[in-house]
Amino acid sequence: MMKDKVFQWGLGIASLVLIANVVYRLVFGLVIGEFEIMTTAPVLIWFLFTVTWRSPYKKEGISRKEELGQKIESKSEQGSYTILMGIGLIGLLMDWMITGSTNTVLIIILLIGVLLPEILNYIIVQTYEIEPNAIGRMAKEIQYRYSKISRKKKRGAGFILGFLIVMFRPRPEGEARSFYDVLVYLFGEPSESGTDILPLLFSVAVIALVSYLTYKLIKEYDES
Amino acid sequence: MDNHIRILREQRKLSQAKLAELCEVSRQTINAIENNKYDPSLQLAFDIAENLEVTVDSLFKHGGK
Numbered sequence: 001m002m003k004d005k006v007f008q009w010g011l012g013i014a015s016l017v018l019i020a021n022v023v024y025r026l027v028f029g030l031v032i033g034e035f036e037i038m039t040t041a042p043v044l045i046w047f048l049f050t051v052t053w054r055s056p057y058k059k060e061g062i063s064r065k066e067e068l069g070q071k072i073e074s075k076s077e078q079g080s081y082t083i084l085m086g087i088g089l090i091g092l093l094m095d096w097m098i099t100g101s102t103n104t105v106l107i108i109i110l111l112i113g114v115l116l117p118e119i120l121n122y123i124i125v126q127t128y129e130i131e132p133n134a135i136g137r138m139a140k141e142i143q144y145r146y147s148k149i150s151r152k153k154k155r156g157a158g159f160i161l162g163f164l165i166v167m168f169r170p171r172p173e174g175e176a177r178s179f180y181d182v183l184v185y186l187f188g189e190p191s192e193s194g195t196d197i198l199p200l201l202f203s204v205a206v207i208a209l210v211s212y213l214t215y216k217l218i219k220e221y222d223e224s
Numbered sequence: 225m226d227n228h229i230r231i232l233r234e235q236r237k238l239s240q241a242k243l244a245e246l247c248e249v250s251r252q253t254i255n256a257i258e259n260n261k262y263d264p265s266l267q268l269a270f271d272i273a274e275n276l277e278v279t280v281d282s283l284f285k286h287g288g289k
Contacts, residue, residue, distance in 0.1 A: 054250065061250065067265050068253040 008058070011047040018043055035182055046213070085113050159214075226285040230258040232276045246275040 018040040025032050053069065054061040062069050088110050095103050126136025127143065184190075187199045233243055233254075240258070244251045247268060256262040257272075264272065266280075273280045 062252045063250055066249045066253060067268060068250070068256060068262060071262070 008047075008050055011043065011050055015040075015044045015047040042213075081113075081117075085110065088113065225263055226260055227257065227283050228285065229254075229272060229276070229283055232278060232283070233258075236276060238276075243272070243275060247271040 018036075022032060022036055022040055024030075025036065049055070050058060052061075054063045062072065064070075064073065088106060092103060092106050092110065095101070095106070123135055123139045126132045127140050129136055132140065183199045183202065186202065187196065190196055190199070233240070238246075240254045241251045244254045247254070248271070249268065253262070253264075253268075254272075257264050269280050269283060273283055276283070
């Protein structure tokens with residue numbers, strides 16, 4: 001029990017430190033780059049996961065996999081969607097009030113957000129029809145094929161996709177702070193001759209730590 | 225939907241935690257069902273009925289529409 005509490009406190013403190021860093025950067029007008037987002041978001045998600053659901057670190061509580069857990073998740077997703085749409089709308093209004101112009105991309109996203117549930121409703125209703133139309137038949141086929149793919153494969157595909165996005169993302173010059181910038185900040189510019197061992201070791205350590213934390217998170221999810 | 229699960233459970237001298245363990249759910253799930261905060265799925269209703277040694281229909285009070 002003591003170990004569970006220590007783990008939860010550790011994650012909580014790490015989350016607070018990372019959030020404080022983002023707030024500090026916001027307040028002082030510093031750049032909030034991908035490095036901040038990529039470190040803060042996973043730790044915060046892991047912390048919330050650990051304090052919410054039953055896991056090896058929290059023996060008592062609702063499991064994410066049981067039916068009440070799934071109902072709670074479904075409710076949260078609906079709530080998140082509504083809040084997200086509200087934030088988008090407020091953002092659009094604020095943008096219009098401050099700059100006098102409207103953000104076209106945001107309008108398109110909001111429009112898709114409004115239309116998407118109706119489109120999905122139409123498709124799902126078609127799958128329940130006694131004689132579904134072509135869209136309904138196609139959706140049923142996709143549902144069937146998707147259900148045949150194991151969770152492990154889906155998760156693996158998700159990781160590979162995430163990894164590819166991170167590796168090959170568009171990088172506008174000087175816009176986002178990346179892991180490379182952190183290496184330069186810590187160890188200086190790379191020398192032209194020879195191999196710098198310290199940045200290499202640091203990178204290996206960070207990759208190993210991220211891999212270990214990811215493995216623990218997956219294991220925790222499986223055991224919860 | 226109202227149910228008799230609390231009464232049936234207490235008659236069999238089972239705690240919420242024990243019934244939850246038998247049905248492989250959390251204690252919170254049994255508590256939510258007993259307090260009518262949550263209607264169980266058919267699968268869980270059958271599991272509860274089996275562990276309380278009653279039929280599924282005797283678990284619930286159907287008050288009509």
